Amino acid sequence: MATPSPASSRSSPAGFVVGLTGGIGSGKTLVSTSLQSLGAAIVDTDLIAHALTAPGGAAMQPIAERFGVDFVTADGALDRQKMRELAFASPAAKRTLEDILHPLIRVATEAQAAQATKTAPYVVLVIPLLIEAGNWEKRVDRVLVVDCSSATQIERVRRRSGLDAEAVRRIMAQQATRQARLDAAHDVVVNEGDTQALARRVVRLHDLYCRLAAAGPHQGL
Numbered sequence: 249m250a251t252p253s254p255a256s257s258r259s260s261p262a263g264f265v266v267g268l269t270g271g272i273g274s275g276k277t278l279v280s281t282s283l284q285s286l287g288a289a290i291v292d293t294d295l296i297a298h299a300l301t302a303p304g305g306a307a308m309q310p311i312a313e314r315f316g317v318d319f320v321t322a323d324g325a326l327d328r329q330k331m332r333e334l335a336f337a338s339p340a341a342k343r344t345l346e347d348i349l350h351p352l353i354r355v356a357t358e359a360q361a362a363q364a365t366k367t368a369p370y371v372v373l374v375i376p377l378l379i380e381a382g383n384w385e386k387r388v389d390r391v392l393v394v395d396c397s398s399a400t401q402i403e404r405v406r407r408r409s410g411l412d413a414e415a416v417r418r419i420m421a422q423q424a425t426r427q428a429r430l431d432a433a434h435d436v437v438v439n440e441g442d443t444q445a446l447a448r449r450v451v452r453l454h455d456l457y458c459r460l461a462a463a464g465p466h467q468g469l
Contacts, residue, residue: 263466264457264461264466265361265466266288266388266390266392267372267373267378267385267387267392268280268372268373268378268393269374269376269378269379269393269394270393270395270429270439271401271429272376272401272405272419272420272423273402273403273408273416274394274439275396275404276374279437282446282447282450288454289370289372290364290374291372293357294374296353296356296357297353300353301325301326301349303324303325305326306352308325308326311345311348314348315334315341315344315345318330319334331345336418336422346381369457369461370457370458378432379424379428379429380423380424389460390435391433391434392433392434392435392436392437392453393429393432393435394436395426395437400439400440400441402416437449437453
């Protein structure tokens with residue numbers, strides 16, 4: 249597990265920022281919701297991406313231009329299933345989609361984080377691809393990884409989505425490895441089903457982040 253780097257002397261309007269990540273099925277939403285209930289502000293990049301690819305979303309025109317109207321639903325949203333299949337089959341198409349989405353996500357994330365810090369002691373950015381994309385590690389003060397075994401990931405995703413184990417493994421293969429996430433982490437929450445242990449760990453982390461946020465200055469976004 250990575251050791252914390254010294255705080256930068258450069259302050260940021262976004263204040264103290266925690267980047268929360270983890271593999272599919274690890275429990276990122278559970279941990280972020282728990283931190284939010286304790287007073288943290290949450291900015292979820294998945295929700296931002298969904299808004300950008302909803303009808304009228306800022307990403308829809310460039311997506312239609314690059315991929316064609318076949319990837320746009322009748323109401324003007326991204327056809328997620330069709331795009332998911334293409335991205336799995338074509339690394340080049342996946343990179344093209346990321347080139348469209350990632351800059352838009354970054355701008356929206358920074359704006360939401362700057363607003364949220366006005367009312368919360370610190371901001372948690374929920375970034376599933378924090379390790380893989382966008383240089384996010386250098387844009388947060390602390391990396392928090394939600395961790396569980398691969399077998400637990402597969403079982404959870406199968407239960408909630410109906411996908412078979414092989415389909416889940418293909419999704420996992422597109423993400424950073426478990427070890428790569430742990431190597432990048434300042435803090436780790438283990439989520440293997442012990443809800444009481446997880447709750448205690450989240451409270452300790454919230455207390456730590458509040459202390460660090462009060463100490464400043466921070467790297468920020």
